[in-house]
Amino acid sequence: MTAVIETRGLTKRYRGGQLAVDGLDLTVPAGSVYGYLGPNGSGKTTTIRMLMGLIEPTSGTATVLGEPMPQSARTVLPRVGALIEGPALYGFLSGRDNLLRYDAADPTADPATRSRRVAAALDRVGLTGAAGKKAKAYSLGMKQRLGLAAALLQPRGLLVLDEPTNGLDPQGMREIRALVRELAADGTTVFLSSHLLDEIEQLCTHVAVMAQGRLLTQGPVAELAARARGRLSVLTPDTARAARLLVSLGVAGVTVEDGSRGEGGGRVTAEPPGEGTELSDLNAALVEEGVRVRGFGVERASLEDAFVALTGEGFDVAG
Template identity: 60%
Template sequence: MSAVAQAPARPGDSGLPGSELAIETHGLTKRFGSQLAVAGIDLAVPRGSVFGFLGPNGSGKTTTIRMLLGLARASAGEMRMLGRPMPTDLAHVLPAVGALIEGPGFTPFLSGRANLLRFDAADGWAPRRTRRARVDRALERVGLTQAAGKRARAYSLGMKQRLGIANALLMPRDLIVLDEPTNGLDPQGTREVRSLIRSLAAEGTTVFVSSHLLAEIEQMCTHAAVMSAGAIVAQGSLDELRAGGESRAVLTTRVSDADTAAAVLRRLLHRDDDSEVEIEVRAGEERIVSAVLAPDVPPELIVRELVEAGVAVLGFAVQKTSLEDRFVALTGEGFDVVR
């Protein structure tokens, strides 16, 4: 589905109030009979951000987006978009929002350009005199100028995705909502969509991107929320999400020094249990000794104490928890990290 609602106000002229948040929800809930699909979530999407809505398939992402855009009725909770209550002010908000939800849908026997012209004509506030220029500009932005005259039924899945994004960009938008925007794209197309999303954010547009691909979120987004089984289990800037994980001190030393090194780490890092300091066997005469860092123990102190204890420090590093490790720890589920 790819559509933008008509309304009695033009984007930019609608008097939408200023707010630090482009999307805000409190206790947003959706039930389908006895099934709880979205479990009272609190979303906070800063204006001007590229916000990643991350979670395994079936975690409630698309259902949440459908409620935000008035395509599904919430069972409970409150929503605000661009500073206005939803769905009360749906007619004022949606002209400033472009969306690509659950894949694009086009008339197959019409060309890509003709499809966009029809969608634009359905928008009562899109100026007719600049329609063709705006359609051509949108096609150019998503890299479909050369294929604009081809019938939509001949488009690949990736081309249809880009045509759907072009539809969301026909008019200036304050907020763009994209559900799995790189689905079906080849590596070059994926890079182009990433670049497009960054350029939209640079122009001041807030971009809300739903994805189950961790690598896409890491490369495109400034902020993210992690969904699992209908609930948000983490939310914030990417740096804040990374900081929520543990860091490990990882030492490479000789076999003969491994036990001494482990004893030093236990003492400095307050690890009473032997299992909290790991000794990994490596080929030859080397061992890897590691432990979770304590926040009050600087790495340089550890290295100094190791040297003073006579340990041969062949290598030392602080390994921070990756976003992948962090998210798996939060959700108990894996994410696709490669295409």
Template identity: 65%
Template sequence: MLTVQEPSPSATASTGECSIVTRGLTKRFRGGQVAVNDLDLAVPRGSVFGFLGPNGSGKTTTIRMLLGLAAPTSGTWELLGTPMPGGMGTVLPRVGALVEGPAFYPYLSGEANLRRYDAADPAADPRTAAARIGLALERVGLAAAARKRYRAYSLGMRQRLAIAGALLGPRELLVLDEPTNGLDPQGTREVRGLVKEIAAEGTTVFVSSHLLAEVEHMCSHIAVMRAGRLVAQGPIAGLRAGEAVRIRVETPDIAEAAAVFAALGLAQVRAGDGEVSAELGTDAPERICAVLVDGGVAVRGLAVQRPSLEDVFVGLTGEGFDVDG
């Protein structure tokens, strides 16, 4: 089984390089149910951090503890270098969050909803509300639909409005719980693009999701949860490095192609269903193709397969989870 470890939170937190640090964070409910078990998390500043796991793995419970919406049973945590919960009053105004989906008045416009949202924030300056609301709507691409009623918004527009609510002030950290949940492909692309834009401006974005493929498109780092426990965390590139790159050849000459792969010393040769694959190793794909052709193997197609995030997860746990939602 692949094992990957990021530097411990205790080693990185003191340097101020992490936006979120947890040590032994645990949540037990009545009846003995453990939702989050001894979580040590380190989220680098400026990253787009994917918090992955199947539904029920403890992602939302973790987010609720981080934001002070639920009290941990044990453990400690820091946001933006400040110990919690004592620093909530000074830190949370620098944190934007979307937890468990948007909730707005359907009969009000997007702009009017944000005015009420902003008025409920004791840290918000009412004198700058109009300017900040206009800027937030512009950032999420809803300036033209500002006076449109919320009930007429598409799912993608509703998610973008919720993110606008989280961006009504300057934010150093943005926490998004399943931001693409229930969206069609177009809405998913809209939210994905918005997350990348926000991160490019220097904000750390912490994205919880059960969709492996979606996280792979927008995140630089990930942590993987399973049944309340942290399985792995680190840069996606580093996690992928533990999985082998494979070469796959489509051919009617299965036995001959497998023999060529074996003669070249390629490892983990697999044959069947009109194709042969093996670990690429240090051989150049074009050289392998030339050897196949010289050996009389009919090559219908050749591809280099780099490990996906799903491959990494299966390598870590021996299991898969919902990739497509």
């Protein structure tokens, strides 16, 4: 099996005519960490709900682990771990007891080893010390961890995570990222939806970019970033003069970032020059005009650059 998830023309239109997902063609390779990227409201969660058989598509098809969904939900879902729109927890039960209930609901789970599995899952997400605490007293980040623990009670061929670092502090986010890398190294395919560009770029091998319910592109992260042009960067204490000169030379997209950068001072960025203009000529022109150039070059394009090039806009890129 080369594709763990595959959709063709997958569409969801809600009552009133709202088109949430429009003709989606996804291919998620086995063994990948696949980032499903898009602003809030772009159709990511609706897609996941269709893949997991929670809602019916209006049209199109979806297969998960080689089986059609939602028709094969009974055979597919026991092989999938999922955390969608935050965990559903019993607030009056402890974290441990919540996991015991989740495990008991799995017809494939061996009751004889249940306590051991629950303890291992709690330890894996860093909740052993809070296992006896009632879930209603958990913070948002702790609830997110507990939901992830529930998804990890059994070995899974596919792990589906919808905004997995939601509510976590920076340390918690790093721990969850490390856990996802560990699971991927063990051979689990991870399908991870997020609106955080930094998260996708750090974790994922492949990415799909969504906007307003439509798929804009998909493929390896490195290839997507490579399609975008990098930014020309000039480190100089003479930012205003450098910017004016670059504009006069026809360089587009000139912006100034003042502030302390050691001896370099501020920074001027711009779109790389087109054909017929050499970077060395721009550097020479700056020096000839007396601009003190401390650093000069074209920075590698990032996933953010690629997203902006595709959509013409940006969104939350915090990590």
